[in-house]
Amino acid sequence: xxxxxxxxxxxxxxxxxxxxxxxxxxxxxxxxxxxxxQSIPGIKSFxxxxxxxxxxxxxxxxxxxxxxxxxIYNPSHxxxxxxxxxxxxxxxxxxxxxxxxxxxxxxxxSLIDIxxxxxxxxxxxxxxxxxxxxxxxxxxxxxxxxxxSFFFSVRRSHIDFLFGLITEEExxxxxxxxxxxxxxxxxxxxxxxxxxxxxxDQFGIPGISWSNGALTFRWNHLFNxxxxxxxxxxxxxxxxxxxxxxxxxxxxxxxxxxxxxKTNFGFYKDPKNTIRFGLNISQHxxxxxxxxxxxxxxxxxxxxxxxxxxxxxxxxxxxxxxKKVTVRYGLRTNLWSNVGPSTYFLxxxxxxxxxxxxxxxxxxxxxxxxxxxxxxxxxxxDSVSSVKTSYGRTVQYLQLLSNSVSPFTSLEVWxxxxxxxxxxxxxxxxxxxxxxxxxxxxxxSAEVYxxxxxxxxxxxxxxxxxxxxxIEGELRFGTGTAYGLELMMQxxxxxxxxxxxxxxxxxxxxxxxxxxxxPYPAFYDRPHxxxxxxxxxxxxxxELFANWIxxxxxxxxxxxxxxxxxxTQVPIYDSKHNDRMPDYHRLDFSARWQLNRKKDNNFRHTxxxxxxxxxxxxxxxxxxxxxxEIIFEEFIIPSNVLEGPKYVPTQRSxxxxxxxxxxxxxx
Amino acid sequence: xxxxxxxxxxxxxxxGCEKKIEWKIKSVEDNRIVVEGLITNERKAHFVKLTxxxxxMNVIPEPxxxxxxxxxxxxxxxxxxEIPAGSGVYLTDSNKKGFAGTDYELMIIVxxxxxxxxxxxxxxxxxxxxxxxxxxxxxxxxxxxxxxxxYEFTPAMYQIDLSWGHLPGFKNKPxxxxxxxxxxxxxxxxxxxxxxxxxxxxxWVPKGCRVTEKKYSxxxxxxxxxxxxxxxMEWRGGYFDEAAANTTxxxxxxxxxxxxxxxxxxxxxxxx
Numbered sequence: 044x045x046x047x048x049x050x051x052x053x054x055x056x057x058x059x060x061x062x063x064x065x066x067x068x069x070x071x072x073x074x075x076x077x078x079x080x081q082s083i084p085g086i087k088s089f090x091x092x093x094x095x096x097x098x099x100x101x102x103x104x105x106x107x108x109x110x111x112x113x114x115i116y117n118p119s120h121x122x123x124x125x126x127x128x129x130x131x132x133x134x135x136x137x138x139x140x141x142x143x144x145x146x147x148x149x150x151x152x153s154l155i156d157i158x159x160x161x162x163x164x165x166x167x168x169x170x171x172x173x174x175x176x177x178x179x180x181x182x183x184x185x186x187x188x189x190x191x192s193f194f195f196s197v198r199r200s201h202i203d204f205l206f207g208l209i210t211e212e213e214x215x216x217x218x219x220x221x222x223x224x225x226x227x228x229x230x231x232x233x234x235x236x237x238x239x240x241x242x243x244d245q246f247g248i249p250g251i252s253w254s255n256g257a258l259t260f261r262w263n264h265l266f267n268x269x270x271x272x273x274x275x276x277x278x279x280x281x282x283x284x285x286x287x288x289x290x291x292x293x294x295x296x297x298x299x300x301x302x303x304x305k306t307n308f309g310f311y312k313d314p315k316n317t318i319r320f321g322l323n324i325s326q327h328x329x330x331x332x333x334x335x336x337x338x339x340x341x342x343x344x345x346x347x348x349x350x351x352x353x354x355x356x357x358x359x360x361x362x363x364x365x366k367k368v369t370v371r372y373g374l375r376t377n378l379w380s381n382v383g384p385s386t387y388f389l390x391x392x393x394x395x396x397x398x399x400x401x402x403x404x405x406x407x408x409x410x411x412x413x414x415x416x417x418x419x420x421x422x423x424x425d426s427v428s429s430v431k432t433s434y435g436r437t438v439q440y441l442q443l444l445s446n447s448v449s450p451f452t453s454l455e456v457w458x459x460x461x462x463x464x465x466x467x468x469x470x471x472x473x474x475x476x477x478x479x480x481x482x483x484x485x486x487x488s489a490e491v492y493x494x495x496x497x498x499x500x501x502x503x504x505x506x507x508x509x510x511x512x513x514i515e516g517e518l519r520f521g522t523g524t525a526y527g528l529e530l531m532m533q534x535x536x537x538x539x540x541x542x543x544x545x546x547x548x549x550x551x552x553x554x555x556x557x558x559x560x561x562p563y564p565a566f567y568d569r570p571h572x573x574x575x576x577x578x579x580x581x582x583x584x585x586e587l588f589a590n591w592i593x594x595x596x597x598x599x600x601x602x603x604x605x606x607x608x609x610x611t612q613v614p615i616y617d618s619k620h621n622d623r624m625p626d627y628h629r630l631d632f633s634a635r636w637q638l639n640r641k642k643d644n645n646f647r648h649t650x651x652x653x654x655x656x657x658x659x660x661x662x663x664x665x666x667x668x669x670x671x672e673i674i675f676e677e678f679i680i681p682s683n684v685l686e687g688p689k690y691v692p693t694q695r696s697x698x699x700x701x702x703x704x705x706x707x708x709x710x
Numbered sequence: 711x712x713x714x715x716x717x718x719x720x721x722x723x724x725x726g727c728e729k730k731i732e733w734k735i736k737s738v739e740d741n742r743i744v745v746e747g748l749i750t751n752e753r754k755a756h757f758v759k760l761t762x763x764x765x766x767m768n769v770i771p772e773p774x775x776x777x778x779x780x781x782x783x784x785x786x787x788x789x790x791x792e793i794p795a796g797s798g799v800y801l802t803d804s805n806k807k808g809f810a811g812t813d814y815e816l817m818i819i820v821x822x823x824x825x826x827x828x829x830x831x832x833x834x835x836x837x838x839x840x841x842x843x844x845x846x847x848x849x850x851x852x853x854x855x856x857x858x859x860x861y862e863f864t865p866a867m868y869q870i871d872l873s874w875g876h877l878p879g880f881k882n883k884p885x886x887x888x889x890x891x892x893x894x895x896x897x898x899x900x901x902x903x904x905x906x907x908x909x910x911x912x913x914w915v916p917k918g919c920r921v922t923e924k925k926y927s928x929x930x931x932x933x934x935x936x937x938x939x940x941x942x943m944e945w946r947g948g949y950f951d952e953a954a955a956n957t958t959x960x961x962x963x964x965x966x967x968x969x970x971x972x973x974x975x976x977x978x979x980x981x982x
Binding site for chain 2: 295448603606609614615617667682684690692693695
């Protein structure tokens with residue numbers, strides 16, 4: 044893991060290169076950008092089969108994922124077993140857990156900044172991967188040597204083909220990702236990029252389908268040796284469909300579209316001062332979920348669609364106070380405006396609708412203005428150690444409304460801040476110590492953080508979140524508190540490399556109207572988190588990898604008593620998240636065999652063998668108390684209310700021992 | 711064939727599994743009263759059943775005996791009698807009939823505690839007869855539950871009584887093995903855990919089975935209670951569960967359960 048912990052001015056930041064990600068074999072041998080994040084201290088995966096993750100006590104929707112500056116929502120394939128980004132298309136991934144650069148914002152807990160490859164301006168290259176679930180192919184090369192290049196990558200699943208071998212029934216389970224980029228040096232002072240991403244999932248007949256698309260134009264301009272700018276225009280779109288018939292003429296659809304213009308300047312005022320400033324104007328459209336039916340006599344209630352504008356300015360200065368101390372400080376201003384046409388409801392203190400307001404086209408019917416100050420300081424103690432500290436405020440205007448405890452993506456509602464939903468805010472302070480051990484070729488880091496979050500959302504019991512025009516009345520608001528200690532020891536050189544990381548943390552919520560207004564642990568409150576990752580060069584052409592992950596089980600609500608109604612035993616819960624799932628742990632092995640004898644052959648190919656979950660740990664995704672056993676290890680919801688209660692507690696888990704093999708090539 | 715076996719093995723590994731576990735319930739003492747009461751437009755004895763909560767799974771609840779249970783309808787009051795004594799089941803006389811458009815108030819006195827609930831009876835929409843789907847050789851049938859799954863329904867509850875003890879080959883069987891009762895709900899909400907919920911037991915009945923299908927009207931409050939109960943019981947345990955929470959109630963003083971008033975339509979038919 045490339046991490047400029049010691050020397051970089053940014054703290055709580057990880058820089059992942061493609062070479063790092065490619066080594067971390069995931070489920071079914073697929074290398075996963077988003078899922079590899081769970082090895083990083085402070086980042087917790089939701090669980091098996093899930094692309095959701097939580098950063099420093101934040102919820103799953105508090106992470107902004109950008110691909111070449113365009114936001115991506117629901118970056119999952121196959122419900123969450125795989126993530127959307129093909130490592131072959133990625134140049135690098137920067138993960139900010141705190142101390143997020145002022146040029147970026149919009150999410151409370153983290154920024155995952157993904158940059159795709161620019162394309163090789165010198166020579167052509169072809170890369171491919173044949174796996175059990177999907178195949179990938181990438182091509183890059185110059186249009187004009189040293190002037191212009193391209194990169195193109197495609198990944199497509201072949202699950203539908205596999206299903207065709209097993210069953211005669213028609214299946215429609217597939218996904219693909221396409222990345223493309225053109226990079227042109229106009230002259231020494233101007234460079235432009237055009238990048239494109241498209242991803243699509245189809246699941247079942249009629250089934251569900253979701254897609255992300257993003258297009259970014261970027262212009263880098265050098266005014267002189269002290270002033271540069273980059274200007275970005277991008278647009279993105281996210282759609283989610285639940286089809287109600289096989290003709291796909293009736294469906295539930297959610298859509299988010301974004302368009303933005305950003306311009307960022309960097310000015311090297313003098314050797315001690317680097318000033319950055321910029322402007323971002325964006326427009327958003329939200330359809331939180333509506334039903335389209337052909338020829339239906341009674342249309343269900345239309346759910347309010349809305350528009351919003353976001354104007355951001357920022358300025359920061361990185362100042363070297365002396366040889367050892369650097370400080371970075373700045374301010375980001377946000378003006379968020381909800382814009383008509385829209386019809387919205389005002390929700391009263393009893394969570395009921397009190398008024399209906401109609402906003403005309405272009406009418407600004409609500410505004411929020413939120414400054415985000417940030418400051419950080421680095422003190423280089425000596426050539427091998429440093430201390431960093433930071434404070435930052437972040438603001439988030441878009442929230443994912445979901446009462447689901449499932450690891451999978453499903454029907455979920457993205458809703459912008461507005462008259463009834465205040466923006467989420469967080470204040471985070473962090474302190475870190477970093478040390479290099481030159482002889483051992485190792486690095487050590489320790490960070491503590493404390494984060495206060497405001498306007499956090501939870502839900503009324505059994506909230507009705509789909510096709511509910513008054514959905515905001517189902518929400519409850521409060522605060523969140525997260526704190527923790529992250530330790531990591533990392534070895535980057537030698538035949539044996541890797542890291543061991545441990546996090547001790549808590550995430551506590553206090554929401555009005557929930558749990559009798561008493562604090563309770565969040566679902567993702569998992570106090571202990573330990574990762575061991577090892578990479579060993581066994582021989583010239585053999586490399587071995589091992590990855591062991593342990594986390595405390597998620598906080599869950601289990602019954603404390605029961606009552607009987609209509610012949611059914613109904614659970615009673617005394618408090619929210621009163622219990623925990625069994626702890627999660629898993630060991631993965633993989634071995635990579637370089638097939639070509641010489642490393643610098645024109646044609647290079649490898650075989651990778653991997654075993655996911657080597658000892659077959661049944662990590663649960665749910666604990667249930669409502670089923671009976673009909674035959675050995677087959678459980679069902681009882682239907683006959685005349686039958687007496689025969690419930691048994693059960694645990695559902697997803698993934699057993701999964702061996703896989705994949706073939707990679709490049710030339 | 712060998713190639714197909716490998717893919718099937720991979721598929722099974724992929725999908726995951728469910729297993730029985732040992733789990734100690736973190737019991738908390740709960741002395742609340744549970745009320746299950748229903749008055750309908752049928753001319754019969756209507757009931758209010760009172761029980762205690764239980765601290766563990768599969769425990770039969772103790773009845774609440776010796777309570778005073780009254781249903782008020784306008785200016786008149788009906789005292790329900792515990793029949794049989796000690797059963798916790800309190801009944802009106804058998805000549806009692808409820809009416810749509812009327813509010814019914816329940817009052818329960820247990821020791822020194824008094825609990826109240828109000829239920830309004832609304833008319834019931836015409837019912838569509840439940841259809842049954844045969845197995846491969848058409849000897850056994852199962853109820854077509856999917857005709858009640860959707861979001862555009864006026865909320866309603868269906869009680870399906872099935873009996874086949876009168877049929878040849880079943881006359882000498884224990885009576886409990888030749889009858890069953892299912893309850894099906896129609897709601898007007900869209901719930902992921904219904905659309906993508908866990909597997910429910912299928913009750914197979916022989917051709918010729920006698921079906922009594924009762925459709926009950928539900929007020930919004932009654933539907934909300936039943937939906938909260940169903941979310942905890944029938945729709946939990948799949949791959950798309952929602953957060954666990956307590957059921958609602960229309961009873962005061964912390965009592966659990968629900969007192970409802972429903973108009974009923976009855977349809978009786980033979981599965982064939």
